[in-house]
Amino acid sequence: MSKLFSAGLVLATGLVATVPAVAQEWPERPITIIAPAGAGGGTDATARLLALGLEEQLGQPVNVVNQGQGGGVVGFTSITTAEPDGYTLGVIYNFAHYSPMGQGDFDAEDLTPIGQFNFDPAGFHVRADSEWADINAALEAIKADPGAYDIACGGGCGGSWPLAFASLLDANDVDLSQVRMISGQGAAAALQEMVAGGFDVVPSSVPEAGSLIEAGLVRGLAVFGSERLEAFPDIPTLLEETGMELELGAWRGLVGPAGLPEDVTEKLKAALEVVYNDPEFQSAMTDRGFGLRWRDADAFGTFMADEESSVRELVRVLEL
Template sequence: MTRSIKSRCCYALGAASLVMLTSSPLHADSWPEKPVTLIVPWGAGGGTDATARMLSTLLEESFGVPFPVVNRTGGSGVIGHSAIANASPDGYTIGVATLEIGGMHYQGLTEITYQDYSPIGLYNADPVAVFVSSRSDYDSVEDLLSTIRSSEHRELKASGSAQGGVNHIAEAGMLLASDIAADKVAWVPSEGAAPGLQDLAAGGVDFATASMPEGRALMDAGLIKPLVLLNTERSTSSPEVPTFEEETGNDWSFGSWRGLVAPAGVDEEIITTLQAHMSDIVNDPAYLEFMENRGYATQWLEGDEFMEFMQNSDQRIGETLKSLGIVE
């Protein structure tokens, strides 16, 4: 083959490649043309998985293509969160980010932070509540805080999560906001909220921190009671529980959250399209009934507002972990 023929062939191949590129499904005006993977960094059967599968069903109905859920577990959430951040930014992989993304990099588990994502929207945030045994004499959070102040160092015990977990951070933040040393209370680590609350019901600890949905079963059994919600607004599902701000005048609030994200660099039109569909989904009666029946709080913050929310969550987690001496 002569050089001129080779050149013409190369030119033709290049032109064909250009046509294929310009008509590829990476372009927002044709998205989505195939299934969109929805990564969940936590195991099947948990709250994040359950909410993601509900969203998957409604997204499929809304877009007309499957949104299969893939659970990528391990590393205390690192593997799944990394899988989302490191996916191709073509719009065909999204995922659920959770509060834990704020603590991972502080503890040296990963270099990934909230800045490695394109924020779609926050759809759930459950504030932490402070629980005591139904047999205790504490009638308010001020009663509890007064006892902590007058007690010996680490005389009182609390539980609700692993060391440095969401409920430990919430408890430590409450103490700091009340001008009490973060380690004044001895934290008893547990594999999640459920065993921590069971320890409280059995008398093994003096109080526990967990979300209202996590404490519902033991509350209904009459074994534990909530003193306060670490939030600035009361819960619609438990309006009788006062907020920390109401009780103390302090606006410290903290809780778990879940939001849809994509890898950084996804076409902004794709993000906008997802946000438009999600704005309808979070107001869908089926979605609202699902969330209410399970006690999950509903809200919707998209784009820059969600990014600011993640930034504030990250900052609070870092400050509290440092005060606990877990990170430098």
């Protein structure tokens, strides 16, 4: 009897000892990354590049699922309401405008930041025959008479590019309540309409205006980043032109739902950093025209909270 009890005790002890080991084996099955955007766009493309690297680091398939319905609201909702077990993640972008504009009900606190890996600066674009020789002349004119000019939002006026533009105007003490910002069918359509005389300014990524710049129909007055873009070396930065150290544009980062277990978060943070620093990943990003920007989980979390505050104030002032 004592031998049986001893054997049972050893077996039970062995089972108990294996429980923490099993719990630490995440991931044990495929991981899903939700991209709150349609297939073929920038968020989809960067998410798929990231998934390839994470598969190698985590040893499990990483599948990208596109949920761009509702302008991305469906995808963001799926991320923030997912089970916080590490098997549903998201590649997200500028989202602070959704809630104050009544489009979605999610905030930075509903997410677990893992890291930012991308930043694409906005550009300030005008017609080739614009009266403004540089961005200082443009800013002075808009400040003097904010309602005299038509500014294209591209898509919705709460998006990355128009809010980057609004941030620039706000930094120059422009009365935002008087600025005419007009929504449309995307940056490409807005740029074409500007060439035809329909808009005075189109804020967008520089690559989106690239073909029209090369054709001599559009001029880029400034890029809202810390460095000139390699593909467009003639377009100066805001710092060069105005002395303002502003970096404004679109960003992307990896997150999970709030409440992600600490051990899972730590594994994801380590894996993401390795992927980001991989020369193959960086080359694949830059070859496709995507900018690189690293913020670790803590810095990314602070960045999202700060942007949420500033963007929501802009949305209020612009009455979007």
